[in-house]
Amino acid sequence: MHPVLPPGATVVRCGPGHLQIGTTPPLRVPDLPGTAQVLRHADGATSARSLAEIAERDGAPSGRQLISTLLSRGALVPAAPAESSLPGITVVHEPLTARFAATLETAAASPGDDVTIVASLGEPYRPAIRDLGERGLSHLPVIFIQGYARIGPLTHPGSSPCLDCYDAGRSRTDPAWRAVAVHLGSGRPPGGPPSLALMLSAVGHTLELVRLGRIGRVVTVGPGRETGVTEPVGWDAACPCQLLAA
Ligand SMILES: [Zn+2]
Structure with a gap:
């Protein structure tokens, strides 16, 4: 991935200890060691890994973490080759998510192996997702569960947080989650395929997340959460x- 400043944005210092990116709206980030250097070198041609090295030479304790934070806050965005183009996608699915997979593939019209989308009814089997990461494959879980769809996190292995990171974060607010998570994906929940409305909504959100390269987040859609x-x-x-x- 090659991060770049948001289109048209410039970086200025604003007060002690902060940098401002853009003006509409302004985004302020702490001026931590390495931050200014990263923003200066994020030209869309320099890789995230090279930017992380630049940050660490400038004193950042973890360049990779700094890049990830700047990306998740929108201070940097992945350089997109063109507005209309999507990364090439492969959709891995099961029988009850086949219609989602077919609709997504048709809508994306961008077959390829840049991002593997794993569509499951119920929580996916964690070792299968982990295996994608260990093979260095960018991937995105799309999980249909209890009338909702949870999309994310978009994981570029080693460059952005993974589903295990999500489980760990969720465990901090839901202490039962870690105990539950080790069993996730080992059984299929009852029920049929997702409704047409939910499936189409999930297709739209999945395409947006992949097209914009939104890492470090999950999006949940469903009743009461249509947007x-x-x-x-x-x-x-x-x-x-x-x-x-x-
Ligand atoms: Zn992780």
Whole structure:
């Protein structure tokens, strides 16, 4: 991935200890070691890994984490080759998510192996998702569960938080989640395929997330959440996915 400033945005210092990116609306980030250097070099041609090295030479304790934070806050965005183009996608599905997969593939019209989308009814089997990361494949879980769809996190292995990071974060607010998570995906929940309305909504949100390269977040859609509710997903310090960048 090659991060770049949002289109048209410039960086200025604003008061002690902060940098401002753009004006409409202005986005302020702390002027931590490495931040100004990263923003200066984020030209869409320099890779995220090179930017992380630049940050660490300038004193950042973890360049990769700094890049991830700037991306998740929107201070940097992935350089897109063209407005209309999507990364090439592969959709892995099961029988009850086949219609979602077919609709998504038709709407995207962009077959390829840039991002593997894993569509499951109920929580996906964690080792299968982990395996994609260990093979260095960018991936995006799309989970239909209890009348809702949860999309994300879009994971570029070693460069953005993974589903295990999501589980760890969720465990902090829902102590039962870690105990539940180890069993996730080992059984199929009761019920039929997702409704047409939910399926189409999930297709739209999935395409948007992939097209814009939105990492570090999950979006939940469904009844009462038609426009999508976004939650941040941060790195879990203990998650082995971070070793993938080494
Ligand atoms: Zn992780």
